[in-house]
Amino acid sequence: MNDPQGGVPPVDWEERYRTGQTPWDTGRPSSELQRVLKEYQIGPCRTLELGCGTGTNAVFLAERGFEVTACDVSEQAISLARQRADRANVAVQFLTCDLLELTDLGEPFPFVFDRGVYHAVRRENLAGMLAVLQRVTVPGSLWLTLAGNANDPEPREGGPPQVRAEEICRELEPLFAIVQLREFRFDAACIDGQESRPLGWSVLARRR
Template sequence: MTGLPWDASYRDGPAPWDIDGPQPAIARVAAAGGITGAVLDVGCGSGENALYVASLGFSVLGVDVAETALARAGAKAAERGIEAEFAVADAFRLRSLGRCFDTVLDSGMFHTCADDERPGYVASLASVTEPGATLYVLCFSDIGPDTGPHPVSRDALAAAFAPGTGWSVVAIEEGRVLTRFHGEAGAPAWLATLERI
């Protein structure tokens, strides 16, 4: 997967999803004790979710294909005195990282996958986790007005992690994704909690 289109989103100004802070849904997961062990943030962008989780004392690796975004993430980490690691990686080939994680965050990556790409992405996530690991997917929902681009139905989200994928659906809850274009309330979203089995 080439990073050029994604990189351009950061070079040409703030990306629509770059909100200068963590997604509130991810912050709530952390506040509820939902983050454990080593953490992977897939499609981390400029790093706000990763930096927030790292500021809580967790070991975090943020990966993306957009090198401009990763450079910004690294600069933010240095400015804020937060220890976090950022690296270029293809979300469809996470096994190449050669590491395993206890918690995986996907804030805005899943809904960018076409239907036929989802099985490969879900398998890639499984390749860097072991049974008992937790995955959180925050993606645009197709419910309600003012949906974000590429909205996903609840059924499609659940189907992507169906039996046989290495994952079990713990919960899929309604939520919001903040963007630069959806006002203070953000866009309709799903927050899925998945367990590696």
């Protein structure tokens, strides 16, 4: 795929899961997701998680009564996610697919979540991602995306792709009104053998 941002090769996600190079996969529900749910009183509803990885957050949401559909392009990740949901005894509709090809998901979703997906997919096909978000939401729907932050004073090789605040506003504002744009630290991950908490952007946006 094209890389308009300058030479960043596309990630082979299946290979990353197959070889265990998944520093983002903490196995614990995202603290920032939990904060936003609480602060904005987002309760159980139809929810779509884009790029759900091994399903930690999808299962966390399902355990709290959310009706979750979650997709990931990696078969290995979705297989692990299904096992996680079985262990937790919750129902999640997991789909192995490229989010850019999502169709026929039924009623629109009041809440969409991604952790570490917009910041990667925007490099390859931002317009495609926004078109999907438009299809799966209605005016008033909320989208929470957690993305790498270009203000990180200690960026680590192997850390998340980074985005600048003005890029977020420019890219999202035509379709979404930004409700909250806030710096946060990702939960601790082991990056290149060292524990790290990369600086992130927590972006809560409401579909126009």
